[in-house]
Amino acid sequence: MQWYVRHQWQIDLLILGRFGMIGKTIVRGWQLGKTMPAIRRVFLFDAIAIVLVQTSCLTVAVLTHHLWRYLVFWLILERVIGVLIQARDHLEHYGMWSQAAGHQLTQLYSSRNLAMHPMVAWLVGGLNYHSVHHAFPSIPFNRLPEAFIRVETVLQQHHLPALTVGCGYVEETRRLSAQPSVIEVDPSNHLTGRYSILNL
Structure with a gap:
């Protein structure tokens, strides 16, 4: 394994x-x-x-x-x-699974957003704002950047962690492929109370 x-x-x-x-x-x-x-x-x-x-x-x-x-x-x-x-x-x-208090928070914290040039973001259908897409799949792709900002504002107002944002496809591929991880149970996890990411 x-x-x-x-x-x-x-x-x-x-x-x-x-x-x-x-x-x-x-x-x-x-x-x-x-x-x-x-x-x-x-x-x-x-x-x-x-x-x-x-x-x-x-x-x-x-x-x-x-x-x-x-x-x-x-x-x-x-x-x-x-x-x-x-x-x-x-x-x-990869390595993002977590279970938060509620469906939408679980979706927001279980996937990674990627910062990239607007043209590249357009080519991938705006799905670089992937956690927002997971939590609110009915939002059109061209409104996802705005939705991302609004979600971040709401999270900050409720003193919740910010969403994960990677540094684009190339940089994240290099970083994640060099840092394999597995998800295990961890009751002390402050966000989920159930899972944590362990680097191998």
Whole structure:
């Protein structure tokens, strides 16, 4: 387990890639399906649609003698998208899990915000204000910067810790990949009363 934690970035980004994200999503969705049966029905419909579409594409590729191009295309797409999505997921959530007093506070303190140039923020849909997006998912992406400032003001008024803000994608990737961590129970944690981040 500790070996995986120490090498989690390399394994998830470069080996598991998009398949790892899909697998994790399926497992979590299936678990939620125990309490929300509608999720499993949606999963079933999605699976049927994916199989039908991919079977059609594969059939066309075989009939037109472009099977290798089709396979190489999906391999490249899976690798590139996998690295990007896994990197974002790690940067926004890695080592951040905490359980606070209430759903919104839990969401605010369980993900990381990233400071970046406005153009880059626009390219990622404003989701660099990720904790605000988690706590208030209905806020449009272009209003997230304003919402972030307002949330910080409210937290300060109630003497609560400020939200975590990282120094952009490159710097945070360098910092987090060099500092593996695992979450363990810690009753003395002042915010959650349950969890703390231990560096390995």
